[in-house]
Each structure stands twice: as structure tokens, then as C-alpha cells.
Amino acid sequence: MTNSQEKGPLSHLRVLDLTEFLAGPFGTQILGDLGAEIIKIEHFDGDSSRHVPPHYIAGTSTYFAAISRNKKSIVVDLKSPDGIAAVKELALKCDILFENRRPGVLARLGLDYDTLRKDNPGLIWCSVSGFGQDGPDRDRAAYDMIVQAMSGVMSLTGEKGGRPVRAGVPIGDAVAGMYGTIGILAALARRYETGKGEQIDVAMLDVQVAMLTYQAAVYLHSGNVPGTQGREHDSIPTYRCFAAGDGIEIAVTANTDKMLQDMCEALGIPDTLKDPRFADKDARLKNKAALVPLIEAAFLNHKADDLVREFLRRGIPCGPINTIDRALAEPQIQHRGMILELHGEDAAERARVIGNPIKLRDSGRTENEYPPRLGEDTRDVLKNILGYDDAKIDRMVASRAVGDPASLKKAAE
Numbered sequence: 001m002t003n004s005q006e007k008g009p010l011s012h013l014r015v016l017d018l019t020e021f022l023a024g025p026f027g028t029q030i031l032g033d034l035g036a037e038i039i040k041i042e043h044f045d046g047d048s049s050r051h052v053p054p055h056y057i058a059g060t061s062t063y064f065a066a067i068s069r070n071k072k073s074i075v076v077d078l079k080s081p082d083g084i085a086a087v088k089e090l091a092l093k094c095d096i097l098f099e100n101r102r103p104g105v106l107a108r109l110g111l112d113y114d115t116l117r118k119d120n121p122g123l124i125w126c127s128v129s130g131f132g133q134d135g136p137d138r139d140r141a142a143y144d145m146i147v148q149a150m151s152g153v154m155s156l157t158g159e160k161g162g163r164p165v166r167a168g169v170p171i172g173d174a175v176a177g178m179y180g181t182i183g184i185l186a187a188l189a190r191r192y193e194t195g196k197g198e199q200i201d202v203a204m205l206d207v208q209v210a211m212l213t214y215q216a217a218v219y220l221h222s223g224n225v226p227g228t229q230g231r232e233h234d235s236i237p238t239y240r241c242f243a244a245g246d247g248i249e250i251a252v253t254a255n256t257d258k259m260l261q262d263m264c265e266a267l268g269i270p271d272t273l274k275d276p277r278f279a280d281k282d283a284r285l286k287n288k289a290a291l292v293p294l295i296e297a298a299f300l301n302h303k304a305d306d307l308v309r310e311f312l313r314r315g316i317p318c319g320p321i322n323t324i325d326r327a328l329a330e331p332q333i334q335h336r337g338m339i340l341e342l343h344g345e346d347a348a349e350r351a352r353v354i355g356n357p358i359k360l361r362d363s364g365r366t367e368n369e370y371p372p373r374l375g376e377d378t379r380d381v382l383k384n385i386l387g388y389d390d391a392k393i394d395r396m397v398a399s400r401a402v403g404d405p406a407s408l409k410k411a412a413e
Contacts, residue, residue: 008035008365016094017041017071021049022170023128023204024100025067027177032070033356035365039381040071041087044403046374058348065351068371069342075375075403078109082401087111089386092120096184100128103138113199123197124187128180132203142204144172151208156215160230175211176204237288241321242296248304249321262314267298344370378404
């Protein structure tokens with residue numbers, strides 16, 4: 001495969017995508033956004049994310065549309081000898097195999113790294129699972145909320161003194177997929193030097209624990225267990241959110257004396273720092289129970305957008321707590337191309353999704369492909385990558401070892 005800069009810096013690479021639902025597909029979409037050829041293996045009903053209600057585009061869930069651009073789809077029965085044989089052949093023609101099944105599932109189907117690397121020593125195999133490939137919990141089922149809960153992340157999320165809540169975005173899934181991609185890129189760098197592949201083991205639980213960062217360090221040092229963080233910071237009372245008079249809250253990080261003085265002037269309470277209780281950082285932390293209500297009351301005298309403009313003019317870092325509609329309308333987000341328009345062949349295949357945050361000046365891909373219809377690339381992949389002739393593909397379709405759009409449509413009628 002030759003590299004085409006318009007397709008991205010990884011366009012010389014081919015990925016066999018054996019992932020499902022969210023964590024793995026998020027990771028393979030990153031690789032696809034960077035140009036890699038992604039061949040997604042799906043069962044006859046398709047990835048379960050295709051069927052999540054209530055919103056659909058041309059019969060496919062918005063869940064699937066959000067994480068499936070720049071991929072090809074082939075339908076394979078992994079319990080069929082011919083289907084498994086085809087997947088093994090594909091693995092030998094790929095640089096990367098990315099999977100997020102439960103540990104041992106693919107091995108029981110005859111697909112495992114140690115066997116495949118004998119014939120493809122440069123193969124990079126990445127497994128993303130809930131709890132990892134070893135340990136007492138390796139066989140447990142895991143979902144995003146479970147690893148947020150078990151890792152301690154959920155205990156930090158929620159109102160001060162309130163009950164823990166999960167993050168509103170799937171950080172357990174998405175960040176695990178991201179770490180899987182980081183591991184793959186590291187393995188590719190090693191392969192460039194040695195010619196050898198690698199087996200990568202990413203556990204969603206490990207990833208969430210890694211995200212504890214300084215909160216874990218505080219506990220390990222002090223023995224103090226942090227609780228829900230609310231909309232504030234444990235150490236800096238003016239690193240928090242305040243509600244303006246129109247009900248919109250603003251996140252403010254007035255961390256220095258000058259920032260805080262400027263903020264108080266903008267709020268109409270310029271003498272605040274003259275009070276010895278608030279004169280320096282230590283005093284403000286000690287007396288935050290008196291300081292915070294004073295600032296909260298001043299915020300209520302202003303509209304959020306007016307305060308944001310004034311704070312930014314004064315160099316005070318801040319931003320409104322946007323609902324998604326307001327966030328996606330932000331001029332900066334629009335300017336950065338973070339909303340993509342995807343167009344398929346059918347007129348109904350029109351989707352707006354979130355774009356790629358990695359901006360490459362010289363080698364970024366210039367076009368993005370609409371998420372694939374189920375099995376739309378089965379024949380093309382079998383013929384042009386594996387070299388199967390039409391007769392063999394027809395036999396495999398007839399025996400339901402593989403599926404193409406025509407056979408899937410007929411079966412559904």
C-alpha cells in the first residue's frame with residue numbers, strides 16, 4: 001500500500017477491526033482518521049451499536065454514526081470454518097489487529113496472537129477489555145459505568161456532599177480506546193526499529209485508575225480520601241463555578257491575586273482583597289466559607305455573557321457551562337472543524353458528527369468517508385485483498401460464512 005498524504009499519515013497501514021460497540025470502535029476511528037485502512041468485521045446482525053434507540057440515520061443508530069467513519073464493513077460468521085479462515089488470512093495481510101472481546105473469546109475461535117505472529121511477525125495485536133488479560137477479574141463483564149465506579153472516578157464526580165454520579169460522556173470506553181491507539185503507535189515505532197510486532201493489553205479499569213492522577217497522589221501521601229468535587233477545587237476557592245443572574249453558570253479560574261482582584265473589580269466588589277480574611281491564598285482557603293457567598297451574590301447582578309466578555313478582556317480565564325447546543329455553536333469549535341458533515345451514496349445518508357481533534361498541518365486526511373453500511377465491503381475485501389474469485393465468494397455467501405448487502409437484504413425479507 002502506498003502512502004497518500006491526502007488520506008493521512010497512517011494510510012500505508014491496514015487494521016483488522018474486531019471491535020464492538022464503543023471502546024474499540026472509538027480507537028479504530030482514531031486510526032482511520034489518521035488514514036489507516038480499517039476493515040471492520042461484523043456479525044450478520046451488525047455491531048450492536050447500529051441498533052441503539054432512539055435516533056437513527058438511514059436506519060442506523062447515531063451511536064454507530066458517531067464512531068464509525070473511515071471504515072469498511074465485512075460480514076463474517078466467526079463460528080464458520082470458512083469465515084474464520086478468511087479472518088485469519090486477513091490478519092496475515094494486516095499491520096494491526098484491534099479487538100475488545102472478553103479475554104479468551106477470540107482464542108477459542110482459533111484467533112490468537114501467538115499463532116498469527118508466526119506467519120506475520122510484524123503484527124501488532126491490541127486488546128482492550130474491562131479488566132485486562134490477566135488477574136482475578138479478567139473474565140468479568142465490564143461497561144463504562146462499572147469501571148468509572150470501581151476505579152474511584154465516580155466517587156469524585158457529583159455535588160459536594162452529594163451522591164456520586166457517572167460522567168456524562170463515556171470516559172471509561174473512549175479513553176480506553178484512546179490508550180489502545182497510543183499503545184499501537186508506540187508498537188509501530190518499535191516495529192520500525194526491529195521489524196517485530198507487539199501484543200498490547202489495555203484494561204478499562206487501569207485506564208480509569210490512571211486518570212485519578214493527583215487525586216490518587218493526595219491519598220497515597222496523606223491518607224485522606226477525597227470525595228465528590230462538585231464544581232470547585234479543594235485548594236483554590238476561586239477555581240469554581242458561579243451562577244450569573246440569568247441562570248447560566250460560569251467556570252472561573254481566578255488563581256492569582258491579580259486575577260482575583262480584576263474579577264472582584266468587574267463584579268463591583270473591588271475592596272474584597274483588602275479584607276485580611278481574603279488577603280492571600282492561605283487566608284482565602286481558610287475563610288472560603290465567607291469568601292464564596294460574597295462572590296456568589298455579586299455574580300447574580302450580571303448576565304453570564306456580559307461577565308465572560310469582561311473577564312476575558314481582563315485576562316481572567318473563564319467559560320460558560322454550555323449545554324451541548326451552546327457548545328457546538330461556539331465560534332472556536334466551529335472554526336476548528338469539530339463538526340463534520342458526512343455524506344453517503346444514498347440521499348438519506350447524511351450525518352453530522354464530532355470531528356478529529358488531531359490537527360496535522362502537512363499530512364492530515366482531507367476527506368472523510370461515511371460510516372459503512374453493513375457488509376458493503378465484503379466482496380471487495382475478499383476479492384481484492386485475499387484474492388478470492390467470484391465463485392468462491394458466491395459459495396461463501398450462499399453458505400452464510402460471509403454476508404453482503406444483497407444476501408442480508410434477502411434474509412431480512
